[in-house]
Structures are given as C-alpha cells and as structure tokens.
Amino acid sequence: KAGVTQTPRYLIKTRGQQVTLSCSPISGHRSVSWYQQTPGQGLQFLFEYFSETQRNKGNFPGRFSGRQFSNSRSEMNVSTLELGDSALYLCASSWTSHEQFFGPGTRLTVL
C-alpha cells in the first residue's frame, strides 16, 4: 500500500496570505489528523477528521481550518498567515486509534 502523501512538500508565503495543504491517507484509512511541529512548541495536535466530519480539535485559533472529502483526502487551510505559523505540518492517517501513520510533512515558511 502507498503511504500517506502530503503536498506540497515545501511552501513559502508572506504574512497575511493564506495557504492550503493537502493530505492523502493510506487507502482504507478514514481518519486523518493534522499536527504542527515547531522548535518552540514541539508537536501539537490541530484537528482530526473522520468520514468528512471534524471529530477532534486542538487549541488553535480559527485561522486554522480543515476539511475532509468523501475519498478521505484532507486539506487544511491557514488564513492571514503570521510569522509564527512557520512550521512543519504533519498529517497522519489511521484505521484505529492504536496506530497512526505519518506523511513526510509540509514545511511552511512565512516571511
């Protein structure tokens, strides 16, 4: 089976812009979770989608949003980018809670 894929791998944006990141889960996985990784805050949970519904949400401002499509692919959107949004954004897919498989991440740089 193909692993979790994320596009794009690298992204450079300027403050105030918005960005959309994409994640394709492993075939058959219906849950997709997003995490933000920064040197200062470490790995933090953003949100999780299951069957097109947001099931869990982390403690992030409303500028961070996501959605999931009927084929389980997921997108996350960050509006009005701030310098502090520069991070590695990781997507993980799972079939059950006892094992999540991560994608390679999208490195977002905000200038």
Next chain:
Amino acid sequence: AQTVTQSQPEMSVQEAETVTLSCTYDTSESDYYLFWYKQPPSRQMILVIRQEAYKQQNATENRFSVNFQKAAKSFSLKISDSQLGDAAMYFCAYTRRGQGAQKLVFGQGTRLTINP
C-alpha cells in the same frame, strides 16, 4: 489534560551499546495507548513501538523494548545493540483508547546520537 514529559533533551551512546530513553505521562484515564516514534533527519515520523495500557506485558520489537510502569506512569524505551541508523529524534506519545480518540499528545523529544 494529558501531558507527556521527556526529561532528556539529548542522549548519546556508542554503537552496539544499549541506551534507555525516559518518558513519564499524566492522565486520569485507565485505558490508553503509549507510543515511541522516531523522527530521523528526513522528518518522517516512524512508529517504533506501541504499548496498550491494559496489557501488563512490556512490548518488544526486535532491538526495541519498553519498560511500562502503569502505576508510576512511566514508559521508557530501551534500544539494544544501537546502530548508526538509530540516530534520530525520539518522541514519546499518548492517546486514549476509544472511538474518536485519535489525538496524540507528544513529549518534547529526545535527540539520540550514535557514536561510531
């Protein structure tokens, strides 16, 4: 809220030796999973080992084993016969068991260096 603490920001070990990475966690739940993930320089998170809280037996995966002390809320990772390819950031993580419990709570990580 659940928290995970890794008190060793960095560790180093000689190739072929054994190293133990520490992790403690805090939760009021009785049923949960604990994980160790490895993140090499490529940044790809790789699951190393998983432990179910309801199982008393410590999990083992080849050279990797854990020491799970539920009462003490401790979950350490032992790497035997360390190899150069083991060099990476290691993250301890927790998630509660049950439907909808996909949120992983991570520790701050331990950077492991393998000396040849």
